[in-house]
Amino acid sequence: MARPPKARDKALAAYCALLGTEGERATTIEAVAAGADISKGGVLYHFPSKEALAEAALEAFREECERDLATMAEAPEGPSRHYVRTSWTSGSDLDTYYTAMVRLAQGSWQPAIDALEWIHEAWLRLIREEVGDRHAAEAIMLIGEGLYHHSSMPGEWSRGTFARSLKQLLEQVDRLKA
Amino acid sequence: MARPPKARDKALAAYCALLGTEGERATTIEAVAAGADISKGGVLYHFPSKEALAEAALEAFREECERDLATMAEAPEGPSRHYVRTSWTSGSDLDTYYTAMVRLAQGSWQPAIDALEWIHEAWLRLIREEVGDRHAAEAIMLIGEGLYHHSSMPGEWSRGTFARSLKQLLEQVDRLKA
């Protein structure tokens, strides 16, 4: 796994992006191949089954999470602000993998459900270490989740409304921290 | 439409429930028929195509929304608390239809996207009329959205964590209102 073939990476990226933007139903192997600009056979060489794609996405997600937890724990602005700010989908790798995991969990794929529970628990723990009050920490986390939920939704209204408000929303977070 | 056949209602309910619990991929006409305890042909008599099911769900959603907006506007506890409290999925009709709409929107179905933008805008307007400050209102709405997002997710952690906290989360809402 030192240097995975480029086609493999492209296919995995296309798979995650498609899940997020088009949903599980539209995320066929053929669509993944088209998105990655390779053939169906090419995809199935690197990922022998469709579930293998999901498993690879899961592993990549876990790796990005470890990285994110480290950054969040040491963020100069504090974990709460870091968490809420980055919940507004910015197109980062973590965003893409997280959205893909949510779609897979919504399709009742147990490994994704487990991974999401694990990361939510970890995120909440970091926020709570900063904030102290358990329920203020939960409220802050939920603001982040709400932001994610809106930003990962198709349509323009959410984007217009909350993108403009991010800075002031972080001030609401400060009010809850106090 | 005075008294729609019972089988029709059962099929529509099964369709919405399946979308929420199992996802779009698992929501096949056969699964809907099984959930409603009728045959595939029976489903397709009342809903000539799969999209007809989605359209019926959309209309039912809109009706529930009108009802909810009226209740929310006149809630003795105030729109904010009402909104956040009912965002924690209770199994109401609105919950079921809303979750179904979210899944359809995530599958890029434009009518669902439009309907969700409309209701979010309406909810935010009511909260803002009570709260005054635009960004406090947005934060409150996002707490509700976060709650919905967690409660509609499979898995036990969210349920255990937030179900116990609802009362104290409403106190956080009060802090933001002030």
Add this chain to the structure above:
DNA sequence: GTCTATATGCTGATAGAC
């Protein structure tokens, strides 16, 4: 109004050429 049986097309996966 509801059923069974069937046609058609799409999706996941395999085989084998290059």
Add this chain to the structure above:
DNA sequence: GTCTATCAGCATATAGAC
């Protein structure tokens, strides 16, 4: 490693019996 060709199975939808 990547492609094309092909198969088996499944999902949507239709036809027609009851």
